[in-house]
Amino acid sequence: MVTEPDKRLLRREFLTVRSRLTADDVQDAATALAAGALGLPELAHARTVAAYVSVGTEPGTRALLDALHARGVRVLLPALLADNDLDWGAYRGEGSLVEVRHGGRMALLEPSGERLGPDAVTGADAVLLPGLAVDDLGMRLGRGGGSYDRVLARLERAGTDPALVVLLYDSEVVRRVPAEPHDRPVHAVVTPSGVRRFRGRP
Numbered sequence: 001m002v003t004e005p006d007k008r009l010l011r012r013e014f015l016t017v018r019s020r021l022t023a024d025d026v027q028d029a030a031t032a033l034a035a036g037a038l039g040l041p042e043l044a045h046a047r048t049v050a051a052y053v054s055v056g057t058e059p060g061t062r063a064l065l066d067a068l069h070a071r072g073v074r075v076l077l078p079a080l081l082a083d084n085d086l087d088w089g090a091y092r093g094e095g096s097l098v099e100v101r102h103g104g105r106m107a108l109l110e111p112s113g114e115r116l117g118p119d120a121v122t123g124a125d126a127v128l129l130p131g132l133a134v135d136d137l138g139m140r141l142g143r144g145g146g147s148y149d150r151v152l153a154r155l156e157r158a159g160t161d162p163a164l165v166v167l168l169y170d171s172e173v174v175r176r177v178p179a180e181p182h183d184r185p186v187h188a189v190v191t192p193s194g195v196r197r198f199r200g201r202p
Helices: 004-019 023-038 062-070 118-123 147-158
Strands: 048-050 074-080 086-090 097-100 108-111 126-129 163-167 188-191 194-197
Touching: 023 062, 023 163, 023 188, 048 118, 062 074, 074 097, 074 108, 086 108, 086 118, 086 147, 118 147, 126 147
Parallel strands: 048 074, 048 126, 126 163, 163 188
Antiparallel strands: 074 086, 097 108, 188 194
């Protein structure tokens, strides 16, 4: 049986490794991640992509967000709500982000414009999910806040099937992560060295 302490310990280990990355490490990885992700058919043909703005030593998303926006893709970015659910707003370029601090947690960069509601994500053709690791079955280890569990449940209730993609460092693709019945596998993981697919996606 999976216990939350098991997941907490694993999260701490992955975060410790990330904390040792230099700014150059993060930037080099972000460039490679953007190139890999932009080559995915799911993103090449997407009209709307739900994504997120990376912070700190997370695998970088900014170059990817800008490239998608420049392609004319509608990019939705999350805004954290008080109950850890996510609202969404459109990304309109670099100047459209505002730094928001939620309690004592790390400041997040969120869209500054109109809020579209938590259900806006159901219109996405692809959803980029943050994570700390993914395993051989495509099961993702999140950060533990539950925000993206709600997103995935909302997508399932709506009957939509967007491509689910996670961006990670190479060392974060592992043999197995703890999974619970409500966890859902992703379709693909992009790392600086390439793409790996799950669940029979082409």
